[in-house]
Amino acid sequence: MSVVVYTESEGGKFKKIAQEAVSYAKGIADMMGTTVTAVAVNGNNTDELGNYGASKVLEVSDPKLDTFNAEAYADIVAQAAKEESAEVVVITSSANGKFMAPLVAVNLEAGYVPNVTELPKSTSPFTVKHSVYTNKAYSHTEIKTAVKVVGLAKNAYGVYENATSVEKSSFSPSINTGSVEVVSVDKATDKVTIADAEIVVSGGRGLKGPENWGLIEDLAEVLGAATACSKPVSDMGWRPHSEHVGQTGKPVASNLYIAIGISGAIQHLAGINASKVKVVINTDPEAPFFKAADYGIVGDAFEVVPQLTQKLKEFKAQNA
Amino acid sequence: MKILVCISHVPDTTSKINFTDGDTKFDTNGVQFVINPNDEFGLTRAMWFKEKQGASVHVANVGGPETEPTLRKALAIGADEAIRVNTTATDGYSVAKQLAQVIKDGNYDLVIGGRESIDYNGGMVPGMIAKLTDSNFVNNCIGLEIEGNDATAIREIDGGKETLKTSLPLVIGGQKGLVEESDLRIPNMRGIMQARSKPLHVKDPIEAQAETQTTQFEKPAPRGAVKLVDNVEDLINLLHNEAKVI
Ligand SMILES: Cc1cc2nc3c(=O)[nH]c(=O)nc-3n(C[C@H](O)[C@H](O)[C@H](O)COP(=O)(O)OP(=O)(O)OC[C@H]3O[C@@H](n4cnc5c(N)ncnc54)[C@H](O)[C@@H]3O)c2cc1C
Ligand SMILES: Nc1ncnc2c1ncn2[C@@H]1O[C@H](COP(=O)(O)O)[C@@H](O)[C@H]1O
Numbered sequence: 001m002s003v004v005v006y007t008e009s010e011g012g013k014f015k016k017i018a019q020e021a022v023s024y025a026k027g028i029a030d031m032m033g034t035t036v037t038a039v040a041v042n043g044n045n046t047d048e049l050g051n052y053g054a055s056k057v058l059e060v061s062d063p064k065l066d067t068f069n070a071e072a073y074a075d076i077v078a079q080a081a082k083e084e085s086a087e088v089v090v091i092t093s094s095a096n097g098k099f100m101a102p103l104v105a106v107n108l109e110a111g112y113v114p115n116v117t118e119l120p121k122s123t124s125p126f127t128v129k130h131s132v133y134t135n136k137a138y139s140h141t142e143i144k145t146a147v148k149v150v151g152l153a154k155n156a157y158g159v160y161e162n163a164t165s166v167e168k169s170s171f172s173p174s175i176n177t178g179s180v181e182v183v184s185v186d187k188a189t190d191k192v193t194i195a196d197a198e199i200v201v202s203g204g205r206g207l208k209g210p211e212n213w214g215l216i217e218d219l220a221e222v223l224g225a226a227t228a229c230s231k232p233v234s235d236m237g238w239r240p241h242s243e244h245v246g247q248t249g250k251p252v253a254s255n256l257y258i259a260i261g262i263s264g265a266i267q268h269l270a271g272i273n274a275s276k277v278k279v280v281i282n283t284d285p286e287a288p289f290f291k292a293a294d295y296g297i298v299g300d301a302f303e304v305v306p307q308l309t310q311k312l313k314e315f316k317a318q319n320a
Numbered sequence: 321m322k323i324l325v326c327i328s329h330v331p332d333t334t335s336k337i338n339f340t341d342g343d344t345k346f347d348t349n350g351v352q353f354v355i356n357p358n359d360e361f362g363l364t365r366a367m368w369f370k371e372k373q374g375a376s377v378h379v380a381n382v383g384g385p386e387t388e389p390t391l392r393k394a395l396a397i398g399a400d401e402a403i404r405v406n407t408t409a410t411d412g413y414s415v416a417k418q419l420a421q422v423i424k425d426g427n428y429d430l431v432i433g434g435r436e437s438i439d440y441n442g443g444m445v446p447g448m449i450a451k452l453t454d455s456n457f458v459n460n461c462i463g464l465e466i467e468g469n470d471a472t473a474i475r476e477i478d479g480g481k482e483t484l485k486t487s488l489p490l491v492i493g494g495q496k497g498l499v500e501e502s503d504l505r506i507p508n509m510r511g512i513m514q515a516r517s518k519p520l521h522v523k524d525p526i527e528a529q530a531e532t533q534t535t536q537f538e539k540p541a542p543r544g545a546v547k548l549v550d551n552v553e554d555l556i557n558l559l560h561n562e563a564k565v566i
Binding site: 067071101103113131132134184185189235244247249266290299311315319 | 333334357412436438439447448451452457458476480485493496497530532533534538543547553555556558560565
């Protein structure tokens with residue numbers, strides 16, 4: 001009867017979205033008068049999940065699962081849900097979560113709703129609020145199946161401490177890695193990714209050319225931020241596609257989004273709207289981004305950004 | 321090789337989103353509908369397989385008659401045949417069941433869908449199709465090559481990419497990168513003329529209940545006005561003390 005939650009980890013370390021997912025699962029479990037069972041694949045220090053409200057952890061460890069495999073992971077979560085007779089399965093709306101969730105849903109014949117931003121309004125009927133039209137609206141949706149799969153949006157619910165003693169049990173589901181095989185991974189390990197970043201610094205066409213991206217990178221470095229860009233910037237090849245954010249690019253749901261030389265077209269805003277605080281730096285006071293931002297400086301990026309980087313360095317030095 | 325491209329019919333990215341009937345229905349007034357951008361990248365890649373490897377390309381949509389202009393556009397871009405499953409698309413799972421039936425009937429080797437639709441943002445239909453048809457599945461696909469029965473796919477991951485080997489039958493959730501923006505095709509006059517005489521089959525739906533149901537839409541709360549500052553010290557101060565994000 002418990003709420004089963006998949007906890008994403010990388011290199012054994014649980015991601016912040018895993019802590020958020022457990023916190024959220026605990027919220028649902030409390031509404032339903034039940035407990036939270038976390039599923040951890042090759043995760044170290046699973047005790048940590050108790051801090052957010054998990055009272056049981058099903059630990060799966062197998063070297064075959066070191067690289068993410070959607071079919072196998074989905075199969076494991078579905079088997080855990082069956083074992084626990086779970087009524088609700090929580091999976092985050094991360095890239096991997098979104099890859100596996102539909103497979104879990106079909107396996108469990110469960111209705112699935114991604115991008116959920118709040119606790120259910122009620123659990124019977126089971127109604128959740130989720131973003132649709134790429135953050136331009138929300139939908140309240142009832143999941144009518146016996147088992148429900150909920151995809152939790154990043155950074156929408158938050159992380160809540162809820163110290164619970166954890167019963168750890170090793171779980172040995174059948175592991176079927178299917179016939180999609182990873183042959184190589186090409187990943188910058190020294191950079192903060194847009195998906196995991198608390199802060200994202202993003203540049204647009206106002207930066208005039210790829211040779212000026214040092215401005216963005218320096219600012220990102222002081223802030224420990226990921227770098228991103230508008231669509232034309234990646235279309236022109238100034239920056240890689242993987243940095244393109246917006247409605248047709250990557251979604252951004254960071255705590256802080258700093259937009260530099262970006263006009264704020266509707267497609268751009270849609271993709272970054274889930275960010276909590278938005279700052280815009282633009283020479284044109286009429287740029288639409290000013291209507292969507294929390295803080296703004298009307299000014300030339302080539303003057304403002306180096307100053308900002310410098311002052312932030314001083315600020316960090318003082319507050320270290 | 322037989323390819324099916326799943327086409328979602330969505331409001332143009334510039335659309336203002338409004339609702340009617342007490343916020344229970346999407347207001348289509350003044351809204352232009354287009355091929356879902358992720359599907360357009362997939363369709364364009366399918367055209368490459370057609371031209372270079374002799375694949376046949378069908379497109380399918382689950383929806384009412386209003387989606388036919390979008391399917392005709394896909395035919396004008398170069399697809400050979402279109403299929404419309406005549407039912408209202410209510411949720412991802414039921415759409416996936418309809419498409420799975422189309423795939424079983426048509427014996428497709430490769431099914432190309434989008435990473436997500438920009439209206440429902442489900443990101444679920446391709447994955448569900450794969451599971452329902454017992455096919456291999458690659459999501460966030462930014463590169464695809466097929467040789468005989470073997471496929472090499474590139475998948476975008478956080479902070480990089482991954483190269484995968486798999487085989488047909490295969491379903492992908494595609495996005496930009498499958499082809500470049502500059503490869504997208506605007507239908508020309510000849511394509512549009514030809515599209516008129518290409519087959520557009522209307523199929524009856526199978527029994528497939530929706531498992532989720534929208535009860536109400538809601539627009540985000542209007543936001544407060546931007547705070548303009550004229551120097552970076554003030555900005556740092558506000559971000560630290562007021563917004564508490566640094
Ligand atoms: C189907 C479709 C999908 C799209 N999807 C996306 C998407 O996902 N993401 C996306 O970003 N866009 C998307 N777009 C494109 C979008 O419509 C805009 O064209 C794009 O966001 C504009 O990029 P930009 O702001 O960098 O450039 P511009 O609109 O050219 O704006 C540049 C800005 O820089 C400012 N500026 C100039 N010089 C300086 C300076 N020295 N200092 C400071 N500011 C300066 C200017 O005032 C201007 O506001 C999409 C478009 C379509 C049609
Ligand atoms: N009604 C539909 N008809 C055909 N294909 C669809 C439909 N809805 C979604 N799809 C496909 O599934 C992908 C993901 O959609 P979604 O799961 O709604 O985000 C889309 O990019 C399409 O390829």
